[in-house]
Amino acid sequence: MATVAEKNVLIAVIDVSQFYELSMSSEVQSQVLSFQHCIDQITVFINSYLLSSHCNSVAVILCHQLGSTLVYPVPNQAELDEAHPELNKGKYEPIGLMNGLLRERINQFMLSISENIPALVSSSTLLSGALSMSLCYAQRCSREATAGETIKPRLLVIRASTDAASQHIATMNCIFAAQKQNIPIDCCALWEDSSFMQQATDITGGIYIKIPEPAGLLQFLLWVFLPDIKSRSSLQLPQSSVVDYRASCFCDQKLVDTGFVCSVCLAIFCKFTPICPVCQAHFKLPSLPQLKSKKKGKSSSKSKAKQ
Amino acid sequence: MEGDTVDVEEDGGGYTWEGEYERPWEAIQEDIEGHILAPDDDFMYKTKRRKLFNHESGVKLGIMRHILIVVDSTQSMNDKDLKPNRFTCTKTVLKKFLDEFFDFNPISQVGLILMSDGLSLPLPSLSSGNVSVHKRALDTDVECSGECSLQNAMELSLRMLRHIPTHASREVIIIHGSLTSCDPGNIFSTINDFNQQNIRCSVIGLAASVKLCHTICERTSGVYQVILDEVHFRDCLLQHCRPPGVKASTETALIKMGFPQHKTVASLSICVCHLDSKSKDCLSTSGYRCPQCQSKYCELPVECVTCGITLVLAPQLARSYHHLFPLKMFIESTASQVYVCPSCRHSFCIDCDLYCHETLHNCPGCENSLRTQ
Numbered sequence: 001m002a003t004v005a006e007k008n009v010l011i012a013v014i015d016v017s018q019f020y021e022l023s024m025s026s027e028v029q030s031q032v033l034s035f036q037h038c039i040d041q042i043t044v045f046i047n048s049y050l051l052s053s054h055c056n057s058v059a060v061i062l063c064h065q066l067g068s069t070l071v072y073p074v075p076n077q078a079e080l081d082e083a084h085p086e087l088n089k090g091k092y093e094p095i096g097l098m099n100g101l102l103r104e105r106i107n108q109f110m111l112s113i114s115e116n117i118p119a120l121v122s123s124s125t126l127l128s129g130a131l132s133m134s135l136c137y138a139q140r141c142s143r144e145a146t147a148g149e150t151i152k153p154r155l156l157v158i159r160a161s162t163d164a165a166s167q168h169i170a171t172m173n174c175i176f177a178a179q180k181q182n183i184p185i186d187c188c189a190l191w192e193d194s195s196f197m198q199q200a201t202d203i204t205g206g207i208y209i210k211i212p213e214p215a216g217l218l219q220f221l222l223w224v225f226l227p228d229i230k231s232r233s234s235l236q237l238p239q240s241s242v243v244d245y246r247a248s249c250f251c252d253q254k255l256v257d258t259g260f261v262c263s264v265c266l267a268i269f270c271k272f273t274p275i276c277p278v279c280q281a282h283f284k285l286p287s288l289p290q291l292k293s294k295k296k297g298k299s300s301s302k303s304k305a306k307q
Numbered sequence: 308m309e310g311d312t313v314d315v316e317e318d319g320g321g322y323t324w325e326g327e328y329e330r331p332w333e334a335i336q337e338d339i340e341g342h343i344l345a346p347d348d349d350f351m352y353k354t355k356r357r358k359l360f361n362h363e364s365g366v367k368l369g370i371m372r373h374i375l376i377v378v379d380s381t382q383s384m385n386d387k388d389l390k391p392n393r394f395t396c397t398k399t400v401l402k403k404f405l406d407e408f409f410d411f412n413p414i415s416q417v418g419l420i421l422m423s424d425g426l427s428l429p430l431p432s433l434s435s436g437n438v439s440v441h442k443r444a445l446d447t448d449v450e451c452s453g454e455c456s457l458q459n460a461m462e463l464s465l466r467m468l469r470h471i472p473t474h475a476s477r478e479v480i481i482i483h484g485s486l487t488s489c490d491p492g493n494i495f496s497t498i499n500d501f502n503q504q505n506i507r508c509s510v511i512g513l514a515a516s517v518k519l520c521h522t523i524c525e526r527t528s529g530v531y532q533v534i535l536d537e538v539h540f541r542d543c544l545l546q547h548c549r550p551p552g553v554k555a556s557t558e559t560a561l562i563k564m565g566f567p568q569h570k571t572v573a574s575l576s577i578c579v580c581h582l583d584s585k586s587k588d589c590l591s592t593s594g595y596r597c598p599q600c601q602s603k604y605c606e607l608p609v610e611c612v613t614c615g616i617t618l619v620l621a622p623q624l625a626r627s628y629h630h631l632f633p634l635k636m637f638i639e640s641t642a643s644q645v646y647v648c649p650s651c652r653h654s655f656c657i658d659c660d661l662y663c664h665e666t667l668h669n670c671p672g673c674e675n676s677l678r679t680q
């Protein structure tokens with residue numbers, strides 16, 4: 001009988017969109033987190049995570065307006081393993097090797113996107129793409145697990161930009177897929193609150209924090225996100241009180257408190273439309289105004305009759 | 308425990324007699340050194356992909372259903388004719404059902420009731436639209452003992468469903484492993500009450516056909532099914548995912564709905580839903596407030612008692628959006644084992660293809676390309 005081993009996989013999704021602009025602007029203020037500083041802090045966190053247990057492994061995905069890239073592990077891991085057989089042994093030196101690799105790949109990625117600056121201006125970070133990719137990666141890990149090995153993936157999103165309404169459906173699909181597979185999504189928001197990620201953490205049972213001081217990122221990473229899922233119940237972790245569960249309408253993707261919902265397909269609209277643009281169902285005019293006009297007509301005719 | 312549960316989903320997904328004639332010994336392959344290689348999964352994949360193509364479209368999603376699932380947990384559920392035993396198998400199938408159910412019925416609620424020792428007890432999760440709460444409740448250890456009382460279970464369901472607004476559909480599904488029912492009174496009067504309250508009662512028998520169950524289902528316009536094996540059990544239960552009689556009554560309409568936010572405030576206030584329960588639960592600092600009239604509720608979805616608007620959480624609706632915008636089938640490329648997304652031309656392996664269409668409902672390639680909007 002094979003021993004049942006648990007293997008933890010931490011998939012870190014790093015949103016680098018804002019950093020790029022920061023690293024481009026020449027006057028980087030001291031209190032603002034610089035890109036290099038941030039990557040260093042995340043690397044320290046990843047190292048601590050790897051060193052805390054031999055069953056821990058890590059994947060790093062960078063996401064940006066132009067897409068997402070899996071920067072670690074590298075695609076040709078097998079070749080790399082041959083060149084540096086000590087890389088995956090959990091020793092101290094391979095960690096250094098990994099750090100070098102990580103830095104190299106991240107710099108490559110940043111260089112590659114700097115060639116497409118015009119496209120960056122009007123668009124937002126493709127969070128849904130990064131989440132889809134992470135979930136596919138998690139799925140691959142469980143598929144490639146050896147017999148008797150259980151894979152426990154979790155996602156950590158380091159979020160540095162605002163939500164895009166156009167990604168709402170795709171992001172929700174990711175969240176529900178994660179929920180179904182019991183993959184918790186954690187989020188550490190740097191500058192702005194992210195409603196998508198608040199919902200994601202709430203639905204999948206992860207932790208959401210918006211850190212008050214971005215420069216202190218590492219402190220929060222080590223304090224909140226380093227312990228494994230099992231230890232969380234015995235920790236006093238920050239509670240997020242307000243989760244924005246408002247819907248965004250399909251017509252112009254505004255957040256709405258009350259809206260009209262198609263009874264056939266459940267699409268949400270902020271104003272009345274006679275034909276559902278999603279499923280082509282025909283609706284009757286809202287019943288309330290109709291009734292009122294009828295009553296008015298009757299009462300007026302009655303009053304006429306009285307006269 | 309975990310290793311013992313039979314994952315009905317994983318074993319190919321069809322009935323034994325529907326499959327092709329199998330010669331498993333021929334499928335075994337050896338590599339050069341004589342080690343046995345994993346069997347060829349090709350056939351299984353093909354069936355799975357065929358299933359994807361068969362997914363129907365045009366489901367009516369906008370129906371609020373309240374379902375109580377009554378699970379037999381009497382002595383008879385310890386029988387081992389289902390693997391590993393009836394009760395464990397039921398739990399596995401139920402979890403699968405809950406996942407599927409909320410995809411089709413996003414604004415519905417499910418409650419679980421256990422029958423044992425002649426009594427019936429609602430599981431602590433009560434009625435809610437939260438899958439994980441139910442799953443956790445199912446995972447608590449239950450000892451199967453005693454006899455079953457259909458009448459007690461039905462009376463309890465009646466009490467739980469009575470206050471549900473009439474426009475919502477009220478249903479009870481009984482998973483019945485026993486062949487007897489030990490009732491305190493006349494069960495036929497309970498059946499009549501069900502009829503009056505417009506509650507549909509269906510029974511899934513795990514053992515053999517029972518006349519009483521037949522009568523219950525017939526009189527309450529439910530369905531009576533007796534299962535053949537684990538796969539058939541799953542199919543029988545999953546049939547209840549689809550909203551009943553959608554074509555007949557409902558007409559298409561735009562329903563006004565409210566999307567309240569969960570808020571915690573400093574002062575205590577009373578929620579509307581627990582007003583008549585006389586318990587202390589109704590006093591709390593947090594809850595969902597109706598955006599129209601500010602009435603407070605502690606569970607959603609619900610129809611506001613004060614102003615009549617349906618209150619839901621946006622994610623409850625979002626759960627079924629993949630039915631609205633289904634992911635296009637990937638095209639099997641001429642180079643075999645490669646599947647290409649027709650929109651973004653990214654290619655995927657068969658495992659990713661199945662994962663994207665069955666669970667994720669996104670194409671990672673499309674999501675990672677810049678949208679032209």
Ligand SMILES: [Zn+2]
Nearest residue numbers: 262265276279
């Ligand atoms: Zn529609």
Ligand SMILES: [Zn+2]
Nearest residue numbers: 597600611614
């Ligand atoms: Zn109200």
Ligand SMILES: [Zn+2]
Nearest residue numbers: 655656658659
């Ligand atoms: Zn693949």
Ligand SMILES: [Zn+2]
Nearest residue numbers: 648651670673
């Ligand atoms: Zn695609």
